[in-house]
Amino acid sequence: xxxxxxxxxxxxxxxxxxxxxxxxxxxxxxxxxxxxxxxxxxxxxxxxxxxxxxxxxxxxxxxxxxxxxxxxxxxxxxxxxxxxxxxxxxxxxxxxxxxxxxxxxxxxxxxxxxxxxxxxxxxxxxxxxxxxxxxxxxxxxxxxxxxxxxxxxxxxxxxxxxxxxxxxxxxxxxx
Numbered sequence: 001x002x003x004x005x006x007x008x009x010x011x012x013x014x015x016x017x018x019x020x021x022x023x024x025x026x027x028x029x030x031x032x033x034x035x036x037x038x039x040x041x042x043x044x045x046x047x048x049x050x051x052x053x054x055x056x057x058x059x060x061x062x063x064x065x066x067x068x069x070x071x072x073x074x075x076x077x078x079x080x081x082x083x084x085x086x087x088x089x090x091x092x093x094x095x096x097x098x099x100x101x102x103x104x105x106x107x108x109x110x111x112x113x114x115x116x117x118x119x120x121x122x123x124x125x126x127x128x129x130x131x132x133x134x135x136x137x138x139x140x141x142x143x144x145x146x147x148x149x150x151x152x153x154x155x156x157x158x159x160x161x162x163x164x165x166x167x168x169x170x171x172x173x174x175x
């Protein structure tokens with residue numbers, strides 16, 4: 001037992017000491033009449049790209065499905081003056097919607113196999129995050145993660161008010 005604990009400590013030290021962090025810290029394995037344990041994990045060395053991670057209790061195995069939603073799904077090497085198309089909106093409200101809907105879906109209809117799990121998971125991802133009309137912009141969530149939908153709406157309102165003010169400046173007062 002001491003040998004095992006020492007190996008665990010060395011492994012944990014190697015992982016954490018090289019800048020990797022576990023994204024799962026809750027039980028991923030539960031057997032009847034046994035203490036739940038965290039035996040599956042996802043490691044990352046860039047926590048800023050994590051939108052959500054966790055487990056899904058599917059009820060078809062002692063193991064829970066482990067997931068991670070990463071903002072850097074593809075490297076963008078386009079010059080900054082090109083127009084980018086955004087197909088998905090990973091706002092906090094959409095993340096909450098996804099987590100709630102996928103939980104309800106798997107509770108009401110547990111998947112029979114991995115293929116049906118993937119299909120349902122991807123369908124719920126699209127329902128929660130996919131935009132009906134893709135957005136086109138020079139900005140990208142990867143380049144400007146702080147630009148939220150609310151900020152973009154505020155900028156648009158400011159621009160509209162500025163245009164109205166400029167038009168009002170052109171009107172001559174009657175003397």
